[in-house]
Amino acid sequence: MRLVTYKRPGNIGERIGALDAEGAVRDLAAVDPAVSWDNMPALIAGGAAMLERAQAAALKAPVVPNAILMAPIPRPPKNVFCVGKNYHEHAKEFAGSGFDGGAKDVVPPFPVVFTKPHTAIIAQGEPILGDLDPTAGLDYEGELAVVIGQGGRGIAHADAMKHVFGYTIVNDVTARHLQKRHSQWILGKGLDSFCPMGPAILTADEVPDPGALMVTTWVNGEQRQHAPVSDLIFDIPTLIVAISAAITLEPGDVIATGTPAGVGIGFNPPRFLAKGDVVRIEITGIGVLENTVA
Numbered sequence: 387m388r389l390v391t392y393k394r395p396g397n398i399g400e401r402i403g404a405l406d407a408e409g410a411v412r413d414l415a416a417v418d419p420a421v422s423w424d425n426m427p428a429l430i431a432g433g434a435a436m437l438e439r440a441q442a443a444a445l446k447a448p449v450v451p452n453a454i455l456m457a458p459i460p461r462p463p464k465n466v467f468c469v470g471k472n473y474h475e476h477a478k479e480f481a482g483s484g485f486d487g488g489a490k491d492v493v494p495p496f497p498v499v500f501t502k503p504h505t506a507i508i509a510q511g512e513p514i515l516g517d518l519d520p521t522a523g524l525d526y527e528g529e530l531a532v533v534i535g536q537g538g539r540g541i542a543h544a545d546a547m548k549h550v551f552g553y554t555i556v557n558d559v560t561a562r563h564l565q566k567r568h569s570q571w572i573l574g575k576g577l578d579s580f581c582p583m584g585p586a587i588l589t590a591d592e593v594p595d596p597g598a599l600m601v602t603t604w605v606n607g608e609q610r611q612h613a614p615v616s617d618l619i620f621d622i623p624t625l626i627v628a629i630s631a632a633i634t635l636e637p638g639d640v641i642a643t644g645t646p647a648g649v650g651i652g653f654n655p656p657r658f659l660a661k662g663d664v665v666r667i668e669i670t671g672i673g674v675l676e677n678t679v680a
Contacts, residue, residue, distance in 0.1 A: 387441050388586035388673065389552070391426050391460060392453040400424050400456060404444035405586045405673070411455070412447035414440055426459045426587070427638025430535055430551050437589065457509045457583040458554050459533065463636040465501035466531075466581055467629055468558055470571065472497070472619050472644025479652035485566045497620045497628045500571045502558075506581035513680035514559055515579040516661060521563035524659040524679065527645035528603035528611050528667035530596070531556040532622055533587050534639040541630040546623035549635065552589040553596065555667050555675040556642040557582040562651055562658070582665075583640070588672045596622060601646055604666040605659070613646035620644075 388405040402421065404412040414421045421429065421440045429436055471477040471494050481492040508514070516524050535551030558575060559582065565574025593599065597616030604610065620628070625641055650657045659665070659679050666676040 387444060387589045387592065389426065389429070389440065389458065389589065390586045391456045391458050392450065393456060394450065395452050395454065400460070402426060402429055403450060403453065404440070404447060411450045411453035412444055413450045414443040414447050416448055417443040417446045425461075427463060427636070430533070431637040433536070455510050455585055457507045458585075458587045459583070459638050459640060460507055461504045462638050462640050464639055465503050466507070466556070466640045466642060468500050468502055468575065468642040469620070469625060469644040470498040470500060473613060473617050473646045474619060475613075475617075475647035476645055476649065476652075477619065479647050479649070483651040483656070485562050485651050493619060497625055499629060500575065502572070502576045502581045505578050506576050508579045508582050508677065510582070510584040510675050510677070512582070512677060513579065514582065514665070514677050515577070516659060516679040518577045518579070519561035519564065521561060522658060523562035523564070525560045525562050525650040526603060526605065526610075526659060526665045527558035527560060527649055528601050529556045529558050529642045529645050530599060530601055530615050530669055531583070531640050531642040532625070534635045534641070535590070535637055537634060537636040537639070539630055539632070539634040541626055541635070543623045543627050546626040549626060550590045550622065551637070552587040553593060553599070553669070553672060554583060554587045554640070555585075555669050555672055556640070557665060557667055557675060557677065558642055558645060562656070582675055582677045584675050585673045592671060599670045602668050603648065606664055611646045611648035615643070617646065618643060
């Protein structure tokens, strides 16, 4: 099942729907008012029983005409957790790019975790505000993101996947010169509009093996990234263990798992994004996240 957050033209409020195979939004609340939550984390917190009701409602739900997709979770409980240098080939290209800030290890010994604020989150189709980067070093990073279902702290590796509600797509947009200048990455990666997310959350029951999912990114129709999630250095359970060791994860928290090789700084010279460029990211089963640089 693919769950979405949407709004109707002229309406302010958010609604939760299902995205069908043709890409139409289905109004779950029209069938079952119990799933008429106005935010995705609330539905996720309802657990397996609420998901079953949503799945049943989706079978009969009417199409919402002119629905406007929002990010699946426009405001997670906390900042979006992101993981850097988590594909072997990307770790190598980053180390050789000159933007790694003098890090000693090509492959990090532990997960490199940073965050993006909710003000960075935008939806499928919304513009990336490239002018907010005054250094003209705008880059893209297509990533699989994990959506937490059951929360917890000190989650064991063997139990970690039980805490996954589903998966979505994130573009970890980065101002590379700012990332290098400040060493800590939030000021290079947390700018407004620098976290496109969507179009939907593919629920975990539809993904028996997340390692088999393929992450593919195009810029202006040219394929730049293409790799299976199985190439992660630190897999999804390891990331959940590391983050939850002393930070309580909550329903609706988002973990972007890292990007494959093929980002702009991996080229010589770097191929940064410019106004009008279109970044398209596709992950098996989830759909397509596409945004234009404004």
